Amino acid sequence: MAASDNLLVKGCRNCQQQSTCFNILIPEELDFISQHKEQIIFQKGENICKQGAFANYVMYVAEGLVKTYLETANEKTINLRIVKDSEFVGFSSLCGTKNYNYSAVSLTRSIVCLLDNESFKQLLMKNGQFSVEIMRLYCRNEEHIYKKLKSIGYKYMLGRLADTLLYLCNPGFDAYDIFKYINRKDIADFSCISKESTIKLLTDLSLNNMIKLNGPRIEILDKPGIQNLSIKG
Amino acid sequence: MAASDNLLVKGCRNCQQQSTCFNILIPEELDFISQHKEQIIFQKGENICKQGAFANYVMYVAEGLVKTYLETANEKTINLRIVKDSEFVGFSSLCGTKNYNYSAVSLTRSIVCLLDNESFKQLLMKNGQFSVEIMRLYCRNEEHIYKKLKSIGYKYMLGRLADTLLYLCNPGFDAYDIFKYINRKDIADFSCISKESTIKLLTDLSLNNMIKLNGPRIEILDKPGIQNLSIKG
DNA sequence: TGCATTATGTGATATTAGTCACAATAAAAC
DNA sequence: GTTTTATTGTGACTAATATCACATAATGCA
Numbered sequence: 392m393a394a395s396d397n398l399l400v401k402g403c404r405n406c407q408q409q410s411t412c413f414n415i416l417i418p419e420e421l422d423f424i425s426q427h428k429e430q431i432i433f434q435k436g437e438n439i440c441k442q443g444a445f446a447n448y449v450m451y452v453a454e455g456l457v458k459t460y461l462e463t464a465n466e467k468t469i470n471l472r473i474v475k476d477s478e479f480v481g482f483s484s485l486c487g488t489k490n491y492n493y494s495a496v497s498l499t500r501s502i503v504c505l506l507d508n509e510s511f512k513q514l515l516m517k518n519g520q521f522s523v524e525i526m527r528l529y530c531r532n533e534e535h536i537y538k539k540l541k542s543i544g545y546k547y548m549l550g551r552l553a554d555t556l557l558y559l560c561n562p563g564f565d566a567y568d569i570f571k572y573i574n575r576k577d578i579a580d581f582s583c584i585s586k587e588s589t590i591k592l593l594t595d596l597s598l599n600n601m602i603k604l605n606g607p608r609i610e611i612l613d614k615p616g617i618q619n620l621s622i623k624g
Numbered sequence: 625m626a627a628s629d630n631l632l633v634k635g636c637r638n639c640q641q642q643s644t645c646f647n648i649l650i651p652e653e654l655d656f657i658s659q660h661k662e663q664i665i666f667q668k669g670e671n672i673c674k675q676g677a678f679a680n681y682v683m684y685v686a687e688g689l690v691k692t693y694l695e696t697a698n699e700k701t702i703n704l705r706i707v708k709d710s711e712f713v714g715f716s717s718l719c720g721t722k723n724y725n726y727s728a729v730s731l732t733r734s735i736v737c738l739l740d741n742e743s744f745k746q747l748l749m750k751n752g753q754f755s756v757e758i759m760r761l762y763c764r765n766e767e768h769i770y771k772k773l774k775s776i777g778y779k780y781m782l783g784r785l786a787d788t789l790l791y792l793c794n795p796g797f798d799a800y801d802i803f804k805y806i807n808r809k810d811i812a813d814f815s816c817i818s819k820e821s822t823i824k825l826l827t828d829l830s831l832n833n834m835i836k837l838n839g840p841r842i843e844i845l846d847k848p849g850i851q852n853l854s855i856k857g
Numbered sequence: 858t859g860c861a862t863t864a865t866g867t868g869a870t871a872t873t874a875g876t877c878a879c880a881a882t883a884a885a886a887c
Numbered sequence: 888g889t890t891t892t893a894t895t896g897t898g899a900c901t902a903a904t905a906t907c908a909c910a911t912a913a914t915g916c917a
Contacts, residue, residue: 461770465857467778483770486756487763492770515756519749522756523719526748529762530720536769537694537716537725543777544816545700548904575865583777585905590866606913607864624698781874808895818875823896839883840894 403428403504406453410477412524420514420521427510433497435572439480442494446484448505452476455501456572460580461493470581472535473498473559475567482528485511498572543583550624551582552592553617556602560611570608636661636737639686643710645757653747653754660743666730668805672713675727679717681738685709688734689805693813694726703814705768706731706792708800715761718744731805776816779857784815785825786853789835793844803841 403413403421413421430453433439439450442462454476461469471493474480483492485508497503515522542554555578559569579589593609596602601613601620611617636646636654646654663686666672672683675695687709694702704726707713716725718741730736748755775787788811792802812822826842829835834846834853844850 461774461777463774463778463857464855465778469773469777483763483766485763486760487767492767512756515759516752519752519755522752522759523745523748526755526759526762527719529759529766530716530718533716533762533766533769534720534725536766536773540702540769540773540776541694541696543773544694544702545696545698574863586864587866587906588904591868594866622697624696807893819894820876820896821874827896 410451410479412521412528415521415524416514416518420518423510423514424506427507429505431503431505433501433503435497435499437497439495439497439501439503440491440493442492443490445489446481446491447508449482449485449508449511450480450495451504451506452478452480453502453504455503456498456567456569457495457501457503458498458573458577459493459495467583468580469583470577471539473564473569473573475564479528482525482532484508546624548582548584548588549592549620550622551584552578552589552596553620555581556609556611556617557614557621560609568608574607643684643712645754645761648754648757649747649751653751656743656747657739660740662738664736664738666734666736668730668732670730672728672730672734672736673724673726675725676723678722679714679724680741682715682718682741682744683713683728684737684739685711685713686735686737688736689731689800689802690728690734690736691731691806691810692726692728700816701813702816703810704772706797706802706806708797712761715758715765717741775857779854781815781817781821782825782853783855783857784817785811785822785829786850788814789842789844789850790847790854793842801841807840 403425404418416424428451433455439457440446440448452474456476457474457480459471459474459480461471463469474495480495480503481491484490515525538554542551546554558581559573559578575590575593576586578593579586582589593602593604596617597604601611601616603610603612636658637651649657661684662681666688672690673679673681685707689709690707690713692704692707692713694704696702707728713728713736714724717723748758771787775784779787791814792806792811808823808826809819811826812819815822817825826835826837829850830837834844834849836843836845
């Protein structure tokens with residue numbers, strides 16, 4: 392159960408938004424994390440971490456939706472993923488360089504736990520099973536990025552947009568009204584194509600009855616068709 | 625000291641090509657790995673792992689050069705990195721899906737230790753410090769991929785090629801004659817641009833005295849200039 | 858509710874990059 | 888050393904995508 396306004400969940404033991412990897416921890420270990428975390432409310436549009444800033448925390452999204460993205464030198468944005476509650480942000484800096492590799496912005500009002508890096512590492516050293524679970528998250532994220540690299544590296548616009556639609560419309564997001572929080576430029580930035588091209592292709596797909604446009608919302612009508620576009624690139 | 629032909633290093637304790645993270649292990653732990661590894665010689669051109677194949681091993685390059693790459697649906701190749709001796713290949717499948725996320729091919733005759741995944745994971749669970757060291761490798765790799773994603777996502781060809789040249793000519797490769805083992809298409813595939821465009825741009829850079837072409841070898845003459853091209857994209 | 862601001866959407870044009878065909882050069886095989 | 892094969896390199900042409908300018912629609916604020 393999420394906290395009501397200004398009333399935060401007190402301790403990790405009682406948190407009902409626990410990531411499954413926390414299940415491995417014994418209560419004392421959860422208490423240890425509690426003592427080394429800060430729980431903060433971020434409003435929609437606020438950054439919860441900034442690329443290049445010192446990375447002192449791993450962030451755990453207790454409630455809300457967060458978008459992670461890369462900022463490029465020529466002022467472009469590459470959207471990486473939408474993080475939902477019970478998921479982490481900022482692992483890539485846990486044992487790496489001292490700076491965040493990407494930025495994250497809150498798409499809704501969000502409750503985020505900032506977990507101190509040093510304490511978190513101590514826990515990882517103590518609990519091998521827990522650290523292997525965290526590695527699982529690294530591996531999943533790496534898979535995700537490779538998929539994105541393949542898409543952006545060598546697919547034409549339509550294939551990339553198909554990938555983005557399949558991602559944004561996947562069942563994992565069913566409980567959220569994702570499109571309420573992202574605009575056409577956001578969608579474009581998942582695919583590294585321009586906003587205008589994105590809108591043109593969305594219109595084409597709509598005219599071909601492969602998707603349905605309803606204001607900001609997008610519904611896939613012909614999933615095999617979209618999957619085929621994704622494959623063909 | 626590397627093994628002579630057909631005479632492999634017997635055990636991990638005596639290996640002189642150890643990665644620094646192995647230093648954390650006590651001799652018994654090194655013996656444990658020895659008992660669960662196979663050391664194999666790969667000839668130039670041979671695959672040491674294949675994208676999509678079952679991932680049973682983490683691979684440790686004791687000696688030689690290995691290229692890792694993504695294979696895309698439309699028969700394109702995205703080169704990820706060149707792995708030199710004392711480095712690992714195949715971590716992204718250690719705790720993830722059961723398949724290798726990318727392929728790797730030996731650029732030289734290479735000695736590779738195949739470390740059984742399950743045994744490796746047991747060791748990670750037992751030695752927290754070791755697992756944090758391995759996480760460091762995950763973090764470094766993730767940084768590398770994000771950098772590549774930014775390059776390919778939004779830089780023009782020249783900026784991407786500059787990134788590739790900076791990567792291939794970095795001091796870490798000084799001891800190797802890298803360009804002896806990779807051709808123009810390989811270089812192109814680091815940047816996701818066509819072989820013809822790559823050759824044209826290399827010729828332009830040569831005419832501008834920013835690089836020197838000497839057969840397959842490329843030498844950067846104007847490093848700040850190339851860095852500037854990389855930044856400007 | 859009305860106004861100002863932002864987002865969406867469109868069509869024409871410009872820019873960037875890939876492809877094609879093939880000549881020249883280098884490397885490998887005999 | 889010669890022949891065959893592979894790679895490099897070139898120029899013309901084609902394809903893919905971005906940009907631009909602006910009209911229309913939606914959202915936010917007072």
